[in-house]
Amino acid sequence: MDAYEALYTTRAMRRLKQDPIPTSVQKKILDAAIRAPSGGNTQNWRFMLVDDPAVKAKLGPVYRGCMDVVWGTFYKARRDAADAAPKDPESIEFMKMYRSADHLAQHFEDVPLLLFAFCQFDTSGGSIFPAVWNAMLAARIEGVGSSLTSAFFMKVDEVKKILGVPEEGGWNFSCCVTFGYPTGKWGVAPRRPAHEVAFHNGWDKPLGFEIPAPLWKKG
């Protein structure tokens, strides 16, 4: 696969087939993850793959509880706005994301493969999310969809207990990634163009150029 195709089409895929992820693909996902940089190359990361139905059965209800908190707090204003003006483009986009994320939550136990990422001491995320994103890009190359969720933070102590994460050692939960072959199609996700979110040599100073449309397209 062309490198730009991976960068442009790795979008959240939350509607999944139940086919398992072959070990050969799991290897590619993990081996790509560890190629990422970490502060001082300390590689203070741990990755946990979860596919045991008994473990997923414990995680599912916790995940739905976390998502209830997420929808009721962080996204409450956007949900209310979408309810109030359902035909606004922003509302439509939000509800698409909401339904997809809710589908994932309702079927959490059916996700073929979960990856939990942990990072020791790091607090910025700079030493773990490049690795996590590499894992998701490698999955994309192999035709496997993924979705990054931080929702478990809402009940992180329960999650660490289920997964057996020791209290000592300074291991922080960073995120969970869901993996599965997608039922939908790959594509470039809609985004606010770069020139609207980027500055040049000072805050609010214009970039000096525009990028009105994605620079990569399926050829």
Add this chain to the structure above:
Amino acid sequence: MDAYEALYTTRAMRRLKQDPIPTSVQKKILDAAIRAPSGGNTQNWRFMLVDDPAVKAKLGPVYRGCMDVVWGTFYKARRDAADAAPKDPESIEFMKMYRSADHLAQHFEDVPLLLFAFCQFDTSGGSIFPAVWNAMLAARIEGVGSSLTSAFFMKVDEVKKILGVPEEGGWNFSCCVTFGYPTGKWGVAPRRPAHEVAFHNGWDKPLGFEIPAPLWKKG
């Protein structure tokens, strides 16, 4: 470029030529960055490109001051260990990283292009580092070396003042990325293999497979 080549060979490149980064390449870097996911697709990110010598002249001394703190605290034990046993493989690896990072600090004003990333409210890093890493991968595809540094955290208020980041708005500094055409060669960085840092269905439970050597090689 093959997608795996990008994932495997994007390693920190801190010895740089002074050639400027063409606008066409800057566009590719930023446009790839914004393709990354963010929590709820909120895209609460801002990116600032810096290439003005006057701004870099202010940042250079601050960066070196930050690195002094970093070496004297986080990495002090490893530096002392390297001094005590300079022929240990670990010491050799550390000193390579140290000299390269110190070279960058001493020549900070000569870095052709800097990217500062900011994220609103997010504290985990999960909504900004996939974008930052996409920027670094796109640079790699274009033959541009990069290096991610969080050192500016040590004097973040000074940095935000130099860059004009407003105090209101909840914009947190996430990291700085240095960009430039490298003097050295691209390659796969040494890493601890995945099976030593990954578990299966529970903490410390063996992965069940091994990945003794990188799964991708320059063909």
